[in-house]
Every structure is written in structure tokens, then in C-alpha cells.
Amino acid sequence: MSNANDPAIAVRGLQKRFGDLEALAGIDFEVASATVFGLLGPNGAGKTTAVRILTTIIEPDRGTAEVLGFDVVRDAERVRLRIGLAGQAATVDPNLTGRENLRLVGRLAQRPRAWVDLRAAELLELFELSPAADRPIRTYSGGMRRRLDVAAALVGRPPVLFLDEPTTGLDLPSRNALWATIRELVAEGTTVLLTTQYLEEADRLAGRIAVVDLGRVIAEGTPAELKAQLGSTVIEFAMASDTDAERAVGLLSDAQAEREGSRIRVPSMEGPRSLMEMLRTLDADGLYPSSLTVREPSLDDVFLRLTGHHAEPVAEPQPEQPVPVGGAA
């Protein structure tokens, strides 16, 4: 059994292949008890595969994973008694009502029936689904359905929670409410593994983040550590031509500027000040950006910095061609 200092989740050398696709190429990470750990990466990075292995849905080809000290393959049933899953993949029955779905999951999680009934009512209240509690799920909106998915993960009050992109498709108030719920669960001792494509979400919730790309962990640390590499602000501007952009990068050699065509990104720890300095430097040489944005770093910035490629596979840049007018050729 585990004791308090052992990690709640321990993953070592996990590999999984689906035919020709290497979904996980050997990942390692540990999640401390009563913390939120974020797996951050684009679609197809292997996040969902890792969650499916950790929740005993599929078995790894190589490597081991333990949840609360129980091996996910050899001791799958003890793992299942202790986890909750809200996933892109795992869903609820569209013909059952919200309440019936929660009761079914609670019963199958082997919790006492009377307790499950109370718990279901409580979760419906918490996720503001009480008015729709006795309507079949197929009448729910996308956001309501996502909230019920998360509620289903919480029914058994599991000590370890897996949330696979839980806020995809949620509007802003629902997302904030879910984030608040997750924080409270963690304060009560729940361990949460969260996957997300949004740096902001990982930053707001997770104590530690592993950045995943092509089935590998390419960076791991606290949000502060990752941001230190990245800058807290990204200044992005475009020049009139590639040549101008190249000149601008030359002038801004101190600032880790990255050029892509006529666009330039500059990560910065002190946005406004760097911006002023940059503009003065460019102005002194008679260069003017044709557009300019100052924003928080995104997953894409993390990826560009860590891997040199974009988070999403980008299409080959097309040579500029005049757009035919009126469709005549």
C-alpha cells in the first residue's frame, strides 16, 4: 500500500503503439498526492492514450503505471475502485436521465445505493443540472452533457480523478465553476490528472505541467518554471516583407526573437517595457511593423520554443498567388 509521501500516480517508461502509430514513445511522470498535474499537448500528442492506460481501459505495451500504489494492469480492479474518469472518450447513456446515469455509475462503482442517491442529487445541484435531472441526456446541450460527464467522474468520491480535456465545449461561466470545483476537491485531498490543449488552463489549475508531444514528455515543471523559459508575454509583429523581418531580427538580437516569414515573435518577461525598447530600436532604423500584438503565451508558443514546430501540424505554406476574381479562369 501507499503512504502519504508516495506519489498518487507513478508512470515509468510507458509505451503504446496502435498499428503504425506510436501513441506513447515512453513517458515518465509522477503526480504527488492532493495536487493537480497537467498533461499539456496538442491533439494526437498521446494525452488521451496515457489517460486510458491509467484508467485501466487499455493496457500498455511496455512500462508500468501505478495509481495509489496499485499497478494498472495487475491490480486493475483496485485501481478502478479508486478513480473517476471524465473523458473525451468515456460518455454517458443518452437515453437515461442525468440522475439515472449518475446512479448507474455510482452503483457500478460499488458504492452503497442509498448513499449514491444522495450523492447524485448533490452533484446535480453542484453542476446546476437539477432542473434537467430527470430529462434524458439526449435533450441536454453540449455544455450540460460535459458537466454531467464530470459529475459522473465524481459520483464515487474517488481519491484520484482523471479529467481528459474537461472544459472543451464549456462556456466561460461553466468553465470557471468547474475550475473552482476542481480546486476545492484538491483542497480536500483529491489528486487530479488533467489533460488540456490550453496553456492558460494548465497554468491556472496545475501545480506541475508535463508538455507532451508525439508521445514523449518534452518539458516538465511548475507553470512558473515553464513560463520563465517562455516569457510571461509574447510580442508578435509582422513586417512588410521577409527582408524587413530579417533586418528586424538582426536589430533585436538580444531579445530571442524568432522569425517565420515576415512574422516575428519575441518572448518577454516585462512586456510593456520590452515593447517600448523594441519599437525605439526599429524606429531608429526606419522599420515599421505592419501589425502588432501583445498577448499571453499559448500552447503554440510553448511548442515553437521547445520543439521548433507548431502545436498543430501546419499546412505547407502556399506560394502567394493572385486570387482569381469572379471565378473565371
Next chain:
Amino acid sequence: MSQATVAIPIPAERHGWNRFTGFVADSLAMVGRNLITLRRVPQLLVFSTIQPVIFVLLFVYVFGGAVGDATGLPYIDFLVPGIFVQMSVFGAMGTAIGLATDVKSGLLERFHALPMARSAVLAGRTAADIVRNVFVIMLVSAVSFVIGFRIHTDVLGYLGGIALVLLFGYALSWVFAGVGLAVKDPETAQAAAFPIMAPLVFASTVFVPADLMASWLQPFAEHQPVSVVASAARALMLGTPNEGYILQALLWIVGIIAVSAPIAVRRYRSAV
């Protein structure tokens, strides 16, 4: 947050007692779930009832005159036990479609991550399909009595015949459970099930006696399981010569379950 329910200790093992009571409880939960679906989507039940009723009417009034004499019975009496068997075969297709829907929707992912008996999803589905078949058989029985079907033995024989047909439908549910889990898509499940099912239903003694078929087809039509069960049901309901049909039918049922249930369970484990 208002999480008022007290934290309960995590059960050390599934269902304190033993694995069997756990399996039963989980299966009952799944039966409940499937029956709710049947009630919420009444079209499923309506269409599975309309089809056999139309078959009874069509066959009696269209072919009855031509075929009737060859059976040595009023055609409707010959037909109705056969229609029950045909219904149980078509009903088993519902098992394939239902399970394929669950795979496709992601519900099986959820079940795989829960500490429930692995076989409860299949046991619950096939058991719920029996309940559906009972319901459909009751409705079709009522219609057939109205248009002139008569039992030649007694009520016990009739109920025995129905029980046999239900058991056969249960056995077929396991065959089609494997099909549904293999194809993982409801439309494909329907398309895949039909070619298995159509020759068994139509090249059988369900609608016409084997003597009326092409001679090369007769040995198959007489001895394949659908015909055997139809003949056994007729023996029970109409007192036609048994000639070992009832025993053969029971052997088919046991044999089909023994082969197809382990296949379906293995498919279930690897379905996600």
C-alpha cells in the same frame, strides 16, 4: 461547494461478499439500464412488433392457400410457432446493434474504467433482450389468436414452446453480441447481421415445409437450428411428431451459448 455527503471508505474489494453476488448486482443494474432505453425509445419495441405481425398477415393471406395443404395443418397454426422463432432471430440482431452503439458512443470506455464485473454488460444486455422478446411474443400471440391461431395441445405445451423459443433467442443474442462488438458501428452491425440471419430464417421450415423446397436445399432446411427449433415448438404447441426435435433444439441452444459466449466476452474485453 456543498458536498454534504460524508466520504465513505472505498470498498476494499468489489462487493464485500463474493464475485458472484457482485456479478448479479452489476448485471441487474445493466438490465435496468437497457429496459429504461426500451421504455424511452418505444419505436424499438413498436417496430419489432409490427414486423412479425405483418409477416403473419402476409403469409397467412398471401401464401396460406398455396402452402396450407402441404403442412397437414391450418396454415396459420403451422406459421405462428415459426414466426416466434423468426422473431427471436431478428430480435438477436438488436443485441448486435445495441452493443455496437455502446462501443461507438464511448459508453464501454466508461464501463471499462469502473470496478464492475466484466461480463455484466453482456449478461445485462442479453437478459434485457429476453424481456423484450417476451413482450413482443405476447403481442404477436394476441394478434395471432384474433386471426384464428389455435393451440392443439394445452397451455403448458404452448408456454413450453415459447420458453424454448426464448432460450434460442437468448443463445443467438450471444452470437450477435460478438458481431456487434466486432464491427463497433450500429449500421455496420445491422448490415453484418443480415447475411447470417436471412438464410437461416428463409431457408428453414419457419414459413413452409421442407418438401416444397428445391431438393438440394431440403437436407439443410430440415436440420439447421432455426428449423429444428421451429419443429420443436410445433411439437410442443401443436402436437406434431416430436422425432427428437425438442432434444436437438436444447442441444443447439447449449452448444451455441458454449461457443459464442466466450467469444463475445473476449471481444468485449478488447472492444474499446
